[in-house]
Amino acid sequence: MKWEENVRKVEPYVPGEQPQKVNVIKLNTNECPYPPAPGVRDKLQRLSTDRFRLYPDTSAGALAQALCEYYKISTEQLFIGVGSDDVLSMAFLTFFNSNKPVFFPDITYSFYDVWAQLYRIPYETKALDDDLRIKKEDYLAANGGIVIPNPNAPTGVFEDVDIMEEIIAANRDSVVIIDEAYVDFGGESCLKLIDKYDNLLVVQTFSKSRAMAGMRIGFAMGNPKLIGYLQDAKFSFNSYTMNTPSIELGAEAVKDAEYFKETIEKIVSTRERTKLKLKELGFSFPDSKGNFIFATHERIPAKEIFEALKEKNIFVRFWDKPRIGNYLRISIGTDEEMDILVENLKGMVK
Amino acid sequence: MKWEENVRKVEPYVPGEQPQKVNVIKLNTNECPYPPAPGVRDKLQRLSTDRFRLYPDTSAGALAQALCEYYKISTEQLFIGVGSDDVLSMAFLTFFNSNKPVFFPDITYSFYDVWAQLYRIPYETKALDDDLRIKKEDYLAANGGIVIPNPNAPTGVFEDVDIMEEIIAANRDSVVIIDEAYVDFGGESCLKLIDKYDNLLVVQTFSKSRAMAGMRIGFAMGNPKLIGYLQDAKFSFNSYTMNTPSIELGAEAVKDAEYFKETIEKIVSTRERTKLKLKELGFSFPDSKGNFIFATHERIPAKEIFEALKEKNIFVRFWDKPRIGNYLRISIGTDEEMDILVENLKGMVK
Numbered sequence: 001m002k003w004e005e006n007v008r009k010v011e012p013y014v015p016g017e018q019p020q021k022v023n024v025i026k027l028n029t030n031e032c033p034y035p036p037a038p039g040v041r042d043k044l045q046r047l048s049t050d051r052f053r054l055y056p057d058t059s060a061g062a063l064a065q066a067l068c069e070y071y072k073i074s075t076e077q078l079f080i081g082v083g084s085d086d087v088l089s090m091a092f093l094t095f096f097n098s099n100k101p102v103f104f105p106d107i108t109y110s111f112y113d114v115w116a117q118l119y120r121i122p123y124e125t126k127a128l129d130d131d132l133r134i135k136k137e138d139y140l141a142a143n144g145g146i147v148i149p150n151p152n153a154p155t156g157v158f159e160d161v162d163i164m165e166e167i168i169a170a171n172r173d174s175v176v177i178i179d180e181a182y183v184d185f186g187g188e189s190c191l192k193l194i195d196k197y198d199n200l201l202v203v204q205t206f207s208k209s210r211a212m213a214g215m216r217i218g219f220a221m222g223n224p225k226l227i228g229y230l231q232d233a234k235f236s237f238n239s240y241t242m243n244t245p246s247i248e249l250g251a252e253a254v255k256d257a258e259y260f261k262e263t264i265e266k267i268v269s270t271r272e273r274t275k276l277k278l279k280e281l282g283f284s285f286p287d288s289k290g291n292f293i294f295a296t297h298e299r300i301p302a303k304e305i306f307e308a309l310k311e312k313n314i315f316v317r318f319w320d321k322p323r324i325g326n327y328l329r330i331s332i333g334t335d336e337e338m339d340i341l342v343e344n345l346k347g348m349v350k
Numbered sequence: 351m352k353w354e355e356n357v358r359k360v361e362p363y364v365p366g367e368q369p370q371k372v373n374v375i376k377l378n379t380n381e382c383p384y385p386p387a388p389g390v391r392d393k394l395q396r397l398s399t400d401r402f403r404l405y406p407d408t409s410a411g412a413l414a415q416a417l418c419e420y421y422k423i424s425t426e427q428l429f430i431g432v433g434s435d436d437v438l439s440m441a442f443l444t445f446f447n448s449n450k451p452v453f454f455p456d457i458t459y460s461f462y463d464v465w466a467q468l469y470r471i472p473y474e475t476k477a478l479d480d481d482l483r484i485k486k487e488d489y490l491a492a493n494g495g496i497v498i499p500n501p502n503a504p505t506g507v508f509e510d511v512d513i514m515e516e517i518i519a520a521n522r523d524s525v526v527i528i529d530e531a532y533v534d535f536g537g538e539s540c541l542k543l544i545d546k547y548d549n550l551l552v553v554q555t556f557s558k559s560r561a562m563a564g565m566r567i568g569f570a571m572g573n574p575k576l577i578g579y580l581q582d583a584k585f586s587f588n589s590y591t592m593n594t595p596s597i598e599l600g601a602e603a604v605k606d607a608e609y610f611k612e613t614i615e616k617i618v619s620t621r622e623r624t625k626l627k628l629k630e631l632g633f634s635f636p637d638s639k640g641n642f643i644f645a646t647h648e649r650i651p652a653k654e655i656f657e658a659l660k661e662k663n664i665f666v667r668f669w670d671k672p673r674i675g676n677y678l679r680i681s682i683g684t685d686e687e688m689d690i691l692v693e694n695l696k697g698m699v700k
Binding site: 002003009029033034041050055057083095097098117172199231244255 | 397
């Protein structure tokens with residue numbers, strides 16, 4: 001079939017398993033173990049399906065307003081998309097059109113190289129050091145753009161905002177994207193730098209700390225010029241991406257700042273408690289500031305533990321890849337879920 | 351700012367106005383005047399917001415199953431996206447990677463050239479004839495792909511499936527996309543040809559006949575190989591695009607085939623009734639098979655009518671563009687809405 005010659009062929013990204021069984025403990029895709037704010041349920045009950053016949057508000061008004069109030073920014077500094085994947089992918093397409101390579105870490109979110117290939121963007125990965133940390137000097141060479149997740153995934157390592165600022169300041173000729181999907185769990189945002197650096201784009205998501213992976217909401221914050229280019233690209237691609245429920249229910253999630261804070265505190269407390277228990281069992285890991293722990297065991301291969309846990313209906317994430325093939329990424333669930341995990345691990349590593 | 355040199359600059363698409371006022375008659379974006387099926391409201395009430403913390407089903411299972419049952423196809427023949435804009439844009443990106451130009455009509459859906467520019471796809475528009483009809487022979491030259499909406503927008507003209515088949519059959523080396531956003535209002539689908547031609551992709555949407563513009567659901571049907579390439583591209587772009595409400599509520603809309611049929615019958619009947627009244631007032635138009643009429647008046651310029659109607663809070667669509675600058679695209683609302691429109695037009699054209 002000759003039409004196949006003109007197909008853009010890509011290596012598809014393989015997302016974490018979504019087991020359809022019930023009674024599984026799902027610690028493999030960094031979802032929030034707690035439901036969204038109670039206001040979301042109330043709003044859902046009040047949503048009129050009659051409105052669904054109309055196109056949604058292209059500016060995602062209610063959601064944008066809630067985010068602008070929470071982060072104290074203007075709507076000109078905000079871009080909203082269908083999950084941070086949509087936002088990041090749109091940013092790659094919009095900002096990375098140089099012949100110089102885009103830089104990102106070798107161990108990082110697995111979508112970056114997929115988007116680069118999809119859009120035919122040259123790129124170079126920069127190796128993390130042996131402690132799985134970014135080496136700042138790697139990002140000071142000529143480039144066509146930079147993407148750094150902070151905290152990094154799947155390592156959980158958070159680098160000081162001062163280090164990010166040095167990288168941003170040294171690259172005023174390219175756009176630097178700081179992917180802050182996990183920043184709410186103990187990191188610090190680069191948001192405070194967006195007025196100072198017009199080349200900085202900060203990306204966040206509703207899928208982790210805001211307990212709304214199922215609603216597909218992500219957003220970017222940056223100076224109005226940067227955001228304007230993103231909006232132009234998005235509007236030429238698909239003007240209406242955020243559906244009415246995501247706009248209305250997303251806004252409710254943001255409005256309840258107290259619930260948001262409590263949820264995060266619970267997850268952080270469970271994470272720290274789990275770290276102690278994993279250490280006792282012979283695991284080591286970088287000090288995670290995400291809602292997951294990236295752990296390796298002193299004796300038992302990660303793959304073996306991964307499969308044994310799966311047998312017990314406990315799902316964690318494992319990549320059979322260079323450098324990280326002996327690690328498990330374990331999402332933080334409830335205290336009860338983590339206790340069951342630890343009990344099962346005890347049996348496996350004894 | 352040097353980073354701007356590497357920005358992909360595009361002409362943003364300007365969607366139809368979404369007036370925020372109440373008590374307007376909105377006949378400018380081809381929305382359905384009737385709400386979605388009653389089952390959608392019931393399902394909404396039963397949706398658990400607790401599930402929103404989890405990533406949605408990447409296969410959009412419930413929705414896919416409902417569509418496959420309705421259209422009697424297999425899931426391997428179905429691709430689902432965030433509105434048909436997402437589906438079409440993904441198809442452009444995936445299938446149109448030739449150095450030869452992609453063909454589409456000069457008067458057509460205004461996103462085609464925007465996507466071609468965004469993805470740097472060479473294209474050539476083919477002029478409709480003086481009756482605003484496609485000239486089949488235009489599509490028989492060497493090309494990198496073909497997109498034809500049937501019925502065409504904004505003209506409403508439907509071409510026989512036999513003519514489409516001739517075009518598809520003559521272009522086995524490129525992918526031919528038939529954009530059937532408006533096919534349910536009296537046209538005939540090319541769906542019956544997907545088993546015969548592996549180069550055919552049929553695209554439809556929930557935004558018009560299924561009364562769900564606010565939910566953002568579109569889909570494509572084609573042979574499994576074609577669909578597989580689309581899925582690969584989509585999964586490498588964003589694995590989770592359909593949110594949980596769109597999957598669950600979209601499925602309910604499809605299940606109620608009776609309500610769907612009734613809705614369409616009402617709209618078609620209102621359209622035919624409106625045609626007669628517009629003719630009496632001195633309007634002429636191609637015989638529309640869409641949920642809109644593309645009309646021009648024998649004396650009064652379209653722009654003048656457009657603005658006068660807006661004064662009366664009646665919104666229709668007008669493009670200040672070559673060849674169509676004296677036409678209005680009037681969406682079909684309820685009988686009551688169309689009566690008010692006609693009453694107002696009477697005053698303007700007398």
